[in-house]
Amino acid sequence: MTSETLVEINDLNFSYDKRAILKGINITMPRGKVIAIMGGSGCGKTTLLRLIGGSIAPSSGYVKVAGQVVHELSRDELFQMRRKMSMLFQFGALFTDLSVFDNVAFQMREHTNLPEAVIRDLVLMKLHAVGLRGAHKLMPAELSGGMARRVALARSIALDPLLIMYDEPFTGLDPISLSVIGNLIRRLTDALGMTSVVVTHDVQESLKIVDYVYFISEGVIAAHGTPAEVRDSVAPFVHQFVHGEEDGPVPFHYPANSYASDLRLGNRFA
Amino acid sequence: MPRRIVLGIRGVGHRVIESVWRLGRASRFFMLMLLKSGISLRRFHLIIREIYFTGVLSLIIIVVSGLFVGMVLGLQGYETLQKYGSESAVGTLVALSLVRELGPVVAALLFASRAGSAITAEIGLMKATEQLAAMEMMAVDPIARVVAPRFWAGVISMPFLAAMFSAVGIFGGYLVTVVLIGVDEGSFWSQMQNAVDFRYDIVNGVIKTCVFGVAVTAIAVFEGYDAPPTAEGVSGATTRTVVTSSLAILGLDFVLTAFMFRGMS
Numbered sequence: 001m002t003s004e005t006l007v008e009i010n011d012l013n014f015s016y017d018k019r020a021i022l023k024g025i026n027i028t029m030p031r032g033k034v035i036a037i038m039g040g041s042g043c044g045k046t047t048l049l050r051l052i053g054g055s056i057a058p059s060s061g062y063v064k065v066a067g068q069v070v071h072e073l074s075r076d077e078l079f080q081m082r083r084k085m086s087m088l089f090q091f092g093a094l095f096t097d098l099s100v101f102d103n104v105a106f107q108m109r110e111h112t113n114l115p116e117a118v119i120r121d122l123v124l125m126k127l128h129a130v131g132l133r134g135a136h137k138l139m140p141a142e143l144s145g146g147m148a149r150r151v152a153l154a155r156s157i158a159l160d161p162l163l164i165m166y167d168e169p170f171t172g173l174d175p176i177s178l179s180v181i182g183n184l185i186r187r188l189t190d191a192l193g194m195t196s197v198v199v200t201h202d203v204q205e206s207l208k209i210v211d212y213v214y215f216i217s218e219g220v221i222a223a224h225g226t227p228a229e230v231r232d233s234v235a236p237f238v239h240q241f242v243h244g245e246e247d248g249p250v251p252f253h254y255p256a257n258s259y260a261s262d263l264r265l266g267n268r269f270a
Numbered sequence: 271m272p273r274r275i276v277l278g279i280r281g282v283g284h285r286v287i288e289s290v291w292r293l294g295r296a297s298r299f300f301m302l303m304l305l306k307s308g309i310s311l312r313r314f315h316l317i318i319r320e321i322y323f324t325g326v327l328s329l330i331i332i333v334v335s336g337l338f339v340g341m342v343l344g345l346q347g348y349e350t351l352q353k354y355g356s357e358s359a360v361g362t363l364v365a366l367s368l369v370r371e372l373g374p375v376v377a378a379l380l381f382a383s384r385a386g387s388a389i390t391a392e393i394g395l396m397k398a399t400e401q402l403a404a405m406e407m408m409a410v411d412p413i414a415r416v417v418a419p420r421f422w423a424g425v426i427s428m429p430f431l432a433a434m435f436s437a438v439g440i441f442g443g444y445l446v447t448v449v450l451i452g453v454d455e456g457s458f459w460s461q462m463q464n465a466v467d468f469r470y471d472i473v474n475g476v477i478k479t480c481v482f483g484v485a486v487t488a489i490a491v492f493e494g495y496d497a498p499p500t501a502e503g504v505s506g507a508t509t510r511t512v513v514t515s516s517l518a519i520l521g522l523d524f525v526l527t528a529f530m531f532r533g534m535s
Contacts, residue, residue: 053407055403055406055407079409082406082409085407086408087404087407089404091399093399093400093401094401095396095401096396096401106408107408107409110409110410111409
């Protein structure tokens with residue numbers, strides 16, 4: 001592993017109830033890059049994030065973050081490591097009983113002994129970075145979906161992590177909020193020198209901002225490359241995915257008996 | 271037919287194993303919560319905030335119910351006692367019923383449906399909206415930060431709520447019997463003072479409320495934490511909190527009463 005690699009995923013397998021979700025995944029994530037992991041719904045993308053974050057342990061293989069094998073850490077060591085990483089959940093997962101300000105201040109108050117005056121300045125700076133300094137008194141229920149996502153982003157950079165994982169950051173956003181969030185991910189990654197892993201199925205938006213893309217299909221990496229390579233790819237799966245075609249290697253129909261026999265048409269049309 | 275019987279037996283077995291499994295999980299969760307209570311006890315403002323939500327906001331329902339229960343006790347007690355010419359003992363009857371039984375039990379039942387259900391729903395929804403997962407990812411333990419403060423707030427609030435219930439109930443009984451019906455005020459209070467023993471009646475009542483407080487809030491936080499993260503799961507968990515804790519209160523009340531007041535004159 002080079003010193004430039006932050007996350008190393010090596011021959012990672014994960015099964016749930018004997019059903020293989022991930023099969024032999026190998027990914028290297030260099031520092032300071034935005035990496036997208038794409039794939040259809042239910043292909044194991046979120047599972048991969050949970051494996052990197054240490055919420056679940058792999059069946060075999062390992063995930064190394066900053067040189068440490070995640071699933072071998074004790075709970076205390078894992079919590080130590082999690083101070084260096086953060087995660088943006090699909091719908092923000094803001095604490096609904098705390099104001100915007102307190103949400104961003106949460107980790108600072110839990111993990112540091114900073115005086116309240118310093119926390120105040122830091123929180124306002126983080127909120128300024130996502131353009132919501134003026135909203136610090138609002139409660140999460142008063143925010144729009146896009147604003148909530150931005151507050152969650154401010155909260156996830158609260159302690160200047162090395163790694164941020166985004167779980168479907170573009171879901172359910174209007175086009176303006178979509179590009180705001182996309183640009184923020186890029187800008188914050190560059191400004192703070194962190195590494196971003198974006199799990200998404202929003203192809204067009206993510207191809208604008210990422211450095212490298214991995215496609216996961218049926219638990220294996222189906223393709224990978226830079227955005228330009230992906231756009232020009234002729235591999236059937238990538239082509240279908242990037243251009244949103246209805247049918248292709250990923251079939252439109254769920255596997256079923258023959259249509260005629262399901263409609264009880266006998267042999268007439270079979 | 272035999273196949274049905276086999277299936278029936280299997281179903282029963284499955285349910286039994288499932289319940290025992292769940293009980294084990296609940297016990298483990300309870301121990302874990304006690305072990306992780308240090309943080310919230312050190313940062314007491316976390317508990318105070320929850321005491322406001324579970325305790326202070328339950329005051330209205332406790333006070334109003336206490337008043338009515340006391341007034342009904344006064345009326346019924348007077349009805350019966352006057353037949354034997356001992357209506358002045360109505361104060362004793364109201365006070366003993368409230369302090370020993372009705373105060374702890376009814377206050378705990380109200381607390382379970384008002385605060386217990388709210389705790390379950392809140393924790394369940396925090397889980398469903400990934401707030402607990404987010405907290406885990408921030409290296410903050412949700413059991414220490416979310417569950418333990420709510421548990422201790424409930425345990426602390428419960429005895430005070432029950433005491434309030436009994437006090438207001440006695441006042442309700444006084445209103446009806448002394449002010450309205452005209453029972454002699456002096457004998458109402460003095461008989462009560464003579465009959466109610468601090469050690470046997472009040473302390474035992476307080477012990478009961480503490481036990482109920484632990485039972486209700488432990489059930490509420492566990493059900494919330496264990497709820498499936500869906501709308502259906504949270505609603506089911508809320509219902510289970512009210513049902514299970516009500517049954518637990520009544521069952522525990524019988525056991526405690528049997529130990530405390532057995533053989534007393």
